[in-house]
Amino acid sequence: MPRLDRYSIFSVFLEGLRGQTGWGPAWRQATPKPNYDVVIVGGGGHGLATAYYLAKRYGVRNIAVVEKGWIGSGNVGRNTTIVRSNYLLPGNIPFYETSMKLWEGLEQDLNYNAMVSQRGVLNLYHSDAQRDAYARRGNAMRLHGIDAELLDRDAVRSMYPWLNYDNARFPIQGGLLQRRGGTVRHDAVAWGYARGADRLGVDIIENTEVTGFRISNGKISGIETTCGFIGANKVGLAVAGNSSRVAGMAGLSLPIESHVLQAFVSEGIKPFIDGVVTFGAGHFYVSQSDKGGLVFGGDIDGYNSYAQRGNLPVVEDVLEGGMALMPRIGRVRLLRSWGGIMDMSMDGSPIIDRTPVDGLFFNGGWCYGGFKATPASGLCFAHLIARNESHEVARAYRLDRFRTGHMIDEKGMGNQPNLH
Amino acid sequence: MRINCPHCGQRSNDEFSYLGDASIVRPDPAAPNANEAFYAFGYERANIAGPMQELWYHAAGCHAWLVVTRDTRNHEILDVKSAQEVALERQKAAGTAQ
Numbered sequence: 001m002p003r004l005d006r007y008s009i010f011s012v013f014l015e016g017l018r019g020q021t022g023w024g025p026a027w028r029q030a031t032p033k034p035n036y037d038v039v040i041v042g043g044g045g046h047g048l049a050t051a052y053y054l055a056k057r058y059g060v061r062n063i064a065v066v067e068k069g070w071i072g073s074g075n076v077g078r079n080t081t082i083v084r085s086n087y088l089l090p091g092n093i094p095f096y097e098t099s100m101k102l103w104e105g106l107e108q109d110l111n112y113n114a115m116v117s118q119r120g121v122l123n124l125y126h127s128d129a130q131r132d133a134y135a136r137r138g139n140a141m142r143l144h145g146i147d148a149e150l151l152d153r154d155a156v157r158s159m160y161p162w163l164n165y166d167n168a169r170f171p172i173q174g175g176l177l178q179r180r181g182g183t184v185r186h187d188a189v190a191w192g193y194a195r196g197a198d199r200l201g202v203d204i205i206e207n208t209e210v211t212g213f214r215i216s217n218g219k220i221s222g223i224e225t226t227c228g229f230i231g232a233n234k235v236g237l238a239v240a241g242n243s244s245r246v247a248g249m250a251g252l253s254l255p256i257e258s259h260v261l262q263a264f265v266s267e268g269i270k271p272f273i274d275g276v277v278t279f280g281a282g283h284f285y286v287s288q289s290d291k292g293g294l295v296f297g298g299d300i301d302g303y304n305s306y307a308q309r310g311n312l313p314v315v316e317d318v319l320e321g322g323m324a325l326m327p328r329i330g331r332v333r334l335l336r337s338w339g340g341i342m343d344m345s346m347d348g349s350p351i352i353d354r355t356p357v358d359g360l361f362f363n364g365g366w367c368y369g370g371f372k373a374t375p376a377s378g379l380c381f382a383h384l385i386a387r388n389e390s391h392e393v394a395r396a397y398r399l400d401r402f403r404t405g406h407m408i409d410e411k412g413m414g415n416q417p418n419l420h
Numbered sequence: 421m422r423i424n425c426p427h428c429g430q431r432s433n434d435e436f437s438y439l440g441d442a443s444i445v446r447p448d449p450a451a452p453n454a455n456e457a458f459y460a461f462g463y464e465r466a467n468i469a470g471p472m473q474e475l476w477y478h479a480a481g482c483h484a485w486l487v488v489t490r491d492t493r494n495h496e497i498l499d500v501k502s503a504q505e506v507a508l509e510r511q512k513a514a515g516t517a518q
Contacts, residue, residue, distance in 0.1 A: 244467035255463040257440065258492070303438045304492045306469045311421045311495070313434030346463045402463040415462050418438060 005199075006111055026191055027071075027198035032205050035231035036064045038385055039223055040238055041210050041246060043067025045076035045186075045371065046363055047238035048193035048204075049378020050385070052110075055200035057379070058386035063202045064232075066225060068209035075241055076190045078308075078340035079371040080263050080285065080297045082276050084121045084181035085146055088137045091396025091408040092349060093144045095376055098393045100146075100180060102375030112192030114184050115290065120275040121181030124156065124163075124325075126170040130280055134176040141178070149177045160277065164327055170281035183276060183287050189374060213250045219358040220250075236361045236385050238377075241341035242306070243364035250357055254364070255346040255402050257417040260305040260339045261297065261368045262314055266332045268292030277325070284321030293335060296322060300342060300368060302418040309339040342368050348420030349408035352380050352390070353399040361385050362399060367420055424500050427482040435480035441465060442473040442487045442506070469493055475503060 015022055038054060040047045043065045054060040083103050085096035107114050125131045131150075138148035152174045157165065165172045194204055205227070212224035213235070222231040239246045244254050269292050278285040286296040298318035301310040315337060322329055345351065345365030350373065352363050363381045366373060380394035390397070396408055402415075413419040421433040443466070447457035466472075469492055476486045485503035490496065 242469075244465070245469055253460075253464045254467070255465065257465050257467050258469075303433075303490075304440070304467065304472060304474065305495065306493050307495055311433055313432060316434075346465075403459050416440075417465075418440070 007113070026195040027204050030064070030203035030205050032064060032066075032203065032208070032225075032227060032230050035062075035222075036203075037062040037232070038234045038236065039063075039230060039232035040065045040236045041223065042074075042238040042240075043071050043194070043204060043206065044074045044238065044240070045189050045193065045374040046240065046366075046377045046381065047236075048190060048197055049374050050236060050238055050363070050381040051202045051204075051378075052193045052197040052200065053379045053382035054386060055197060055202055058382055060386055061201055063197075064230065065197065065202060065204045066208050066210060066223065066230070067204070067206050070206050071194050071204065072187050072190045075340045075342075075370060076374070077187050078263060078338060079186055080287070080295050081183040081186045081289075081371065082121065082181070082285065082287065083116075083184050083372040084178055084276075085372075086121065086123065086137065086141060086148065086176065086178045086181065087410065088140050089408050089410055092410060093140065093146070094393040095380070095397070096373065097144060097146050098379070099373050099376030102379065103184060104180075106184075106189075106192070106375060110192040110196045112188065112195060114188040114192050116184045117182045118180050119182040119287070120177055120179045121278070122151070122156070122159070122175045122177045122275055123278045124172050124175045124280045126173055126281040128173075131173055138176050147178060147180050149179070151175045151177055159275070160273070162328055163277075163325060167281075167324055170324065181276065184371075186371060189371075193378070210246060210249070213357075213360070215250065215357055215360075218356075220360045232359075234359045234361065234385055236363060236381060238363045238381065240343040240364045240366045240370055243343045243362070247355070247362065247364075250355070250360055252355055252357070252362075256343045256365050257304050258306055259300045259302070259342050259344045259418060260307060260310045261300045261342050262310040262318070262337055262339045263295070263297040264315075264318065264337045265289070265296075265335050266294040266329070267335045269294070269332060279321050279325040282317070282321035282324065284318055284325060286322065286326075294329065294332065300344070300418060301339075305339075306341055307339070308341060342366070342370075344417035344420060346402055346415045346417060347407035347409040348411055348413065348417075350377070350397050351399050352377065352384060352394045352397040354384070354388070355399065421495050421497070423476060423486070423488055423497060425478050425481060425484070425486065426500060426502050427484055428478065431478070431481055435478060436476040436486075437479050439475040439477065441468075442475045442503070445510075471498055
């Protein structure tokens with residue numbers, strides 16, 4: 001029987017008839033070749049998307065992705081799956097909107113069901129000042145052709161009548177709604193990009209950790225790994241969470257701190273919340289997965305960490321935010337919590353740029369907004385690696401912007417990474 | 421995570437607020453390389469995976485600044501000193517070096 005290469009209603013039907021025996025693995029277990037044109041370090045969403053777009057849009061054929069764990073083991077499988085493009089600053093708006101548009105066509109492009117669900121992202125406001133700030137943000141978005149609607153209290157109430165509108169300290173006054181925002185099944189994004197890249201000839205090398213870089217006369221010639229040396233003309237780093245450690249092996253010192261962000265899921269309950277809602281007075285964001293669990297999170301723990309777990313004070317803080325916003329979740333039991341390591345940059349915005357080492361490119365500093373950026377990050381990083389120049393929507397994400405004073409500080413917090 | 425404050429004893433980490441790497445020292449503004457040194461001071465971080473000296477402030481306690489040595493890989497706290505003590509030690513070490 002031939003292996004089915006494309007997923008379609010016919011292949012699902014046919015496989016139903018022949019007992020699901022014809023499906024092949026979504027990607028090969030590749031063994032490394034001695035040399036590649038491009039090696040991407042990091043097989044998370046961003047690294048896989050980079051490899052995919054390099055092969056698909058930029059015609060690079062000889063590519064490997066090197067991942068220290070297994071595909072889906074890092075932050076691509078640890079986030080709260082939210083996608084949105086409700087940014088304020090000029091450097092960010094076009095980039096995140098490019099990402100949003102790529103999400104909208106992703107499943108057709110990849111021939112993979114990533115469960116892209118544009119269920120709407122609603123950011124609540126609780127004061128006049130916050131309303132004005134959200135109006136400004138919404139206007140900035142609309143000037144860039146992005147959908148945004150400022151809702152008053154009654155309009156929010158018609159969407160979610162059971163929120164706590166009369167909280168004594170933080171009554172809900174309204175919200176900023178981006179209807180095109182929503183959620184995407186995070187694991188499926190990794191799997192879909194891995195499968196798509198694999199079909200275009202990319203070698204995905206799992207369980208192989210980079211231990212060093214071979215650099216001579218300021219130019220990179222390959223990477224040392226736990227499976228030996230792999231030669232490469234160009235190397236791209238997409239290892240957010242561990243950027244400082246990996247880039248440190250190439251002698252770079254980055255404007256990044258690693259911090260832990262926790263996320264949570266409750267037991268499965270009946271359909272309860274059909275969009276994404278965020279609490280503007282604290283930090284709490286929630287959606288409901290298709291399995292019924294409430295998926296939510298809040299702030300980072302606030303101290304440097306490489307441990308993929310956090311501490312109880314932040315758990316308490318997140319749950320207090322949830323209870324303030326929607327008291328009826330009080331008797332829902334928490335099923336799981338986990339932590340992921342974020343590259344917190346010095347201005348809260350990412351970096352996609354060349355490095356002082358010729359042929360070594362850097363992608364990182366995603367803070368806790370990396371998931372929604374996955375497609376555009378891959379596209380822009382592929383553009384940078386293939387053309388050796390920044391993609392037009394990622395030109396602001398320069399590594400030297402802290403030196404030149406061109407920070408993109410969406411929250412206005414300055415160089416204090418745990419406040420972004 | 422509990423921090424053993426030298427003044428207050430074992431306290432939960434939510435009584436403290438975090439500033440960051442305690443090994444960073446403000447550069448001399450009169451030095452010839454001050455521009456570069458202030459860039460590194462402001463923006464470059466060692467981001468250590470392992471034991472790291474950090475500044476914590478006991479906001480809900482004695483209001484003291486502490487230098488906590490903590491392993492960032494597993495959150496184990498190895499040492500806590502008052503920041504004043506550490507600063508005086510550094511000053512003394514710098515004095516003997518000259």
